[in-house]
Amino acid sequence: MKIAIVGPAFPYKGGGAHHTTELAHRLAAAGHDVVIESWRAQYPSFLYPGQQTISEPEGEPFPGTRRRLDWRRPDGWWRTGRALRSHDLVVLAVLSPVQVPSYLGILGGLGRRTRAVALCHNVLPHERKPYDRPLMKALLRRVGGVLVHTEQQAALARQLTDRPVRAAEMPAHLPTPRVETDRPEGVRRRLLFFGIVRPYKGLDVLLRALAAGPEDVSLTVAGEFWGGLEETRALIAELGLTDRVELRPGYVPAADVPALFAAADALVLPYRSATASQNVWMAYEHGVPVIATRVGGFADQVRDGVDGLICEPDDPGSLADALKRFYAPGEPERLRSGVRPVDHEPVWAAYLEALTGPFTQSS
Structure with missing residues (x-):
């Protein structure tokens, strides 16, 4: 044809x-x-x-x-x-x-x-x-x-x-094949939000959940901001998260992606709405569990309690509970062991x- x-x-x-x-x-x-x-x-x-x-x-x-x-x-x-x-x-x-x-x-x-x-x-x-x-x-x-x-x-x-x-x-249509990256042993106490930052992706919900979740967990936000960068910085300060949130605004080249995932215990997708996303597959290619909301296809991609956790959308309390469950003793390691690259x-x-x-x- x-x-x-x-x-x-x-x-x-x-x-x-x-x-x-x-x-x-x-x-x-x-x-x-x-x-x-x-x-x-x-x-x-x-x-x-x-x-x-x-x-x-x-x-x-x-x-x-x-x-x-x-x-x-x-x-x-x-x-x-x-x-x-x-x-x-x-x-x-x-x-x-x-x-x-x-x-x-x-x-x-x-x-x-x-x-x-x-x-x-x-x-x-x-x-x-x-x-x-x-x-x-x-x-x-x-x-x-x-x-x-x-x-x-x-x-x-x-x-x-x-x-x-x-x-x-x-x-999957990932930008690069899976790259093996040295990962330090143990739990990093760090989460990752990755990709373009727009209101429907719920970064503000994640920040509020982080403030209500485990107190020693940090977050890296890596991606282009389509507006709202200063408002995000103000919210981080308002929530007392300045020392726990690292902002990396701007496009992330594919060569930098493996190190971002290697430094994180989980990828968090706090979307308010979604259709289809490659980010779950990308996390699994790098051996990282996913914490996602019950929107779009996330509940089909993430096996709740096996290779990640599912929570409710636009609900900081539900996401905060998921973060607490994720960081229960032994859970990060158990969920990571359940991650498999998809055929x-x-x-x-x-x-x-x-x-x-x-x-x-x-x-």
């Missing part, structure tokens, strides 16, 4: 770029003729406050990557779609409703004969704006099918379109089948 994936790839960073690239590699390995149509300018900077690109690839770039799309050139959107008319399948990787105008332009050039699938990382953003829903509705009604990563997201997509919607678990090959096989197979109304 001749397949084009439209989405971010190196030099763009982050989970979306990793997913697009890994998906292309997997499809090519399965025998398909694959190209990535990526961007030379994806978003205006005011819509993406974080660092957009990196200078060194984090993983193996896909050789069949073209970078012709530009948010400032609508004429290029239509031309790209017209150039893809000979393909059997065009996959639109949807990370944000901001992409919708360009994708509608591509679909306009593509015409009706080429099958197009919207691969939605999130059907709607966690933090929504008034234009998000109408934009996504316009896109999802123009494609031949929609692929999402949870049944909850599938139900949301079906509210916006009568096109076939299919759910498939998102497989993602079957998940990838099912994912590729879901994406490339025919979409029907019963999907």
Whole structure:
């Protein structure tokens, strides 16, 4: 099958770029003729406050990557779609409703004969704006099918379109293979919050739980702040956590990730809401248990009491209780011993089948 994936790839960073690239590699390995149509300018900077690109690839770039799309050139959107008319399948990787105008332009050039699938990382953003829903509705009604990563997201997509919607678990697309890092023996009494800091990820909830939890436990916060850095510092001071919280604002290169996980007893995911996340798989690749809230797919990824703990979302008391349970004598070691890297090959096989197979109304 001749397949084009439209989405971010190196030099763009982050989970979306990793997913697009890994998906292309997997499809090519399965025998398909694959190209990535990526961007030379994806978003205006005011819509993406974080660092957009990196200078060194984090993983193996896909050789069949073209970078012709530009948010400032609508004429290029239509031309790209017209150039893809000979393909059997065009996959639109949807990370944000901001992409919708360009994708509608591509679909306009593509015409009706080429099958197009919207691969939605999130059907709607966690933090929504008034234009998000109408934009996504316009896109999802123009494609031949929609692929999402949870049944909850599938139900949301079906509210916006009568096109076939299919759910498939998102497989791992980690930036680097597992790296063995020397880890000091014993319990570190340190937790890790990792990734972009946005309100829905609940860092404030974690800070309040930390203040109410074991008094000798510290926290490292490593990732880009999309606003709220000064407010976070003020909350840390207000809670008396200045000596216990280390802030490392800014993008974390893949080369620095192993040491962060080696220094932590657990990764904490205090999200208020979630769809699919790679952070659980990343923690397990590094042998680290996970403390997560009962949102999105976390309760399916984390085996409560085996390789991590599950608590309630947006509830500092529930999270504080989880921290106390985690640091009960012998528990950090026991939960760490339960962590196993996951075999993602079957998940990838099912994912590729879901994406490339025919979409029907019963999907």
